[in-house]
Amino acid sequence: MSALGGSLFRPLGAAEEEEEQQLPAEIESLCMACLRRGVTRLLLTRVPFFKEVVVSSFACHTCGWANAEIQSAGRIQERGVRYTLAVRARQDLNREVVKTDCATARIPELEFEIPAFSQKGALTTIEGIIDRAIAGLEQDQPVRKDVDPGVAGKIDEFLSRLKHLKEVEEAFTFVLDDPSGNSFVENPHAPRRDEGLEVAYYKRSAQQSAMLGIQEEESDEKSVEPADDLRNEVLQFNTNCPECNAPAKTNMKLVQIPHFKEVIIMATNCEACGHRTNEVKSGAAIEPLGTKITLHVTGLSDMTRDLLKSETCRVEIPALEFELGMGALGGKFTTLEGLLKDIQALVEKNPFTLGDSCTPGRAEKLGVFSRKLQQILDGQLQVHFVMDDPAGNSYLQNIYAPEEDPELRVEHYERSFEQNEELGLNDMKTEDYETEKISSES
Incomplete structure (x- = not known):
């Protein structure tokens, strides 16, 4: 308990550095195969991306039956995540996948879906998810053929189509949707962009929050203080540390950025493990036009912008x-x-570019990227740095303000339908609202 500031979850490999070994807890349990006694082992640990997890395994020494699973014990992320992968070759089937209990996996071409909470969380591959689905459908087929041959025949036909996907003779789409935000699909081209993989973050609906057992805070308009008072005050509220999950406090303050707009800065400092984090949210509305900022990085002086x-x-x-x-x-x-x-740390801490999951070619690409990124930080490599914000709420300092910066270009553009969809603007109607409301009531 005291090894990591009172945390129950200890990182993998900590047993080698500490005198006290990290041993799994053993619990006597009932074997569901032979109804005799077996042993369940539980290990509370911390692994990349999953953060805190509970690894459990059961073994029966009487009949030899064994079982293992992994469950996330970390905090639910602020937003859900949806991965959409175009599977075009057999290599795509080998992409590693972290699928939590509450994630939904879909293959639209087959109208096939693995609902949330129908399977235990797993660290597997695209092919592993398909094999797991095939095994589940084949399990009761002998009984179905005797009881309902018609249904069994349709399932056999569907199983044939599912197995045919593994040949990848035709491209198909794999969608992994996790409202908790804790699932992951590997990008083998990291740190470069993967053209076949689309990642979208979204705000959970009320139904998804209820499914996860959480309740979104309701806003109380009467308790909101005037903006003038908030600018001169640092607000504080209770939260949990994103690393060790210990109780912590988050400070929040409204700040006016010169030559830009008002933002909300939130900072968390955990006294248990020492982890610090800060986050910024725009205090203004979505701009009518998107903003694209391009900076020509020429030296060390640009690093202080x-x-x-x-x-x-x-x-x-x-x-x-x-x-x-x-x-x-x-x-x-x-x-x-x-x-x-922060980008350098994010790429280097990707669990699929480390350890046994990392191929030599991928490690070499990661090393080249890290060296080039370090050259930019050292002012030895000149590149263009681009910030594209469809909401128009991002900013990069003009060190020549109010004069024009020769190395900085700011462009404003009309958002596409897809960008408006991501921002939730397509379903938002504010014009002639009162007129439509009166007509509908009448």
């Missing part, structure tokens, strides 16, 4: 063929150097 990256902003470094999608790293108010270091 203040930078505001909203949650809806996408970051690109074309020279490195790198793209950071919307929602990744959250909102940040930092410097260009701080954001590049």
